[in-house]
Amino acid sequence: SEGDRGNSTCIKAELSASFSITYDTANGTRTVVVPLPGSAVVGVASSCGGDGRFPSLVALFGDGHSLGLSFSSNVSLYSVANLTLQYNLSDVSTFPEANGTDVVTVETTSVGMVARVNTTYRCISASPVIVGGATVTFSNVTMEAYMTGDDLSPNESVCTADQSFTTAPPPSPSTTTAAPAPVPTPPGTPTQGRYSVSNSNGTVCLLARMALQLNISHFSASQNKTIQEVVNLLPNQTTSSGSCDPTSATLVLTQGSATNLSFLFTLNTTSNRYHLTGLSVVAAWPDMTVSLPLAEECQLDQDSMLIPIVVGAALAGLVLIVLIAYLIGRKRSHAGYQTI
Incomplete structure (x- = not known):
């Protein structure tokens, strides 16, 4: 998705996202997972800011659903300052048996997407963001705001989750003997x-x-x-x-x-x-x-x-003891002299 400023691009984002949303039904609550489809389009509410407004990118999808990201910056950094999720409970294909038909809007300022100015923010790892009664999980994010040109900057700011993974160097072509499997x-x-x-x-x-x-x-x-x-x-x-x-x-x-x-x-x-x-x-x-x-x-x-x-087992043993005692007592009652 892109946000335009005249004939130039000020925001560009390529990302995957899914939304885990809990809603009320007649029998309690239900949770659905809604993916952000590839058919999502940039909404008219997107802008490059100005006049006291932050730059924002709004993606519209499905039957009345939207995801909005607004940005802020200082001298050296820019970040996602606000995330807004809007979902339409009257969309019965997405929210079956929903109690209401309201359009619900939830938002948060705790997003955690920060990059250096004039760099591309990259985060391949899954990054969940809790917003109201929903969770938005981003992955494969490549994004830049406050762009100075039409293309993403070749310089990248990599998220912390991606930095925690290291890639082992490929084996040397001259190696002919298979190395033993490394101990995890x-x-x-x-x-x-x-x-x-x-x-x-x-x-x-x-x-x-x-x-x-x-x-x-x-x-x-x-x-x-x-x-x-x-x-x-x-x-x-x-x-x-x-x-x-x-x-x-x-x-x-x-x-x-x-x-x-x-x-x-x-x-x-x-x-x-x-x-x-x-x-x-x-x-x-x-x-x-x-x-x-x-x-x-x-x-x-x-x-x-x-x-x-x-x-x-205890009850079975007790029954057996009573039965044995009864048989012994009955045998003794016939011993000795008999009455004529």
Whole structure:
């Protein structure tokens, strides 16, 4: 998308985005994931600023939906100062069984896209931004504002998430002996993240602060054997979604397109306490031959099956003792002299 100033371009952006939106239905809440389509167009509200206004880029898509980015700058840096998401609940194909037909507008100033002036902002990694009751996840972003020409600057400001990845140099062509597979470096202690689920009115109904580390065994296609991988979830690359009902709640954590964790919480209406009743992990890493769902029964649930087994065995033993005592007593009653 581009924003024009006369015959010149002042904003240019090439990006992918998806929107995780929670809304009300007659049966509670529902969460949908809406991608930004390639057919999105630049809206008339886009401008290059001036007269006290910030430069802004507004992309229109679907039936009354839009994504807006406004920019600000100082002497050395420019940034996305405001993100605005507008979605139309009357679009039944996107929001089935929605309670309302309102056009909802949510916005945030905590976007985290900053670049040096006269450089192109680049961020390939998935970058989630929480805005109201929705989460906007950007990826493959190449963008520049306050442009001095019609083309993106060849100089780049790379986001922090991309800087954390390093690329190994290609092997030397003269090498004839295959090197042994490198031993993976342990990921270390995972970082604590803050994950939440909100109702359509923006009220947080589920909040979790936790550090997550996955220890997964799977068959490696490259090594032709089963290996064990330890992976930390990175909060700045993980999006949260889910739903809340009167007696249950779901938290779904997604890191990129390869890892998905789902937590199911259930409320015990008698004790008025909630507990974790389900946990599933779906991983689709490049070296896997198949995607692996992982779900393991917790120790407490395993122990809970032991109790009825022990009680049943005790009752069976008690019945056996009573039966033996009855037979012995009956035999003794026929001993000795008989009455004529």
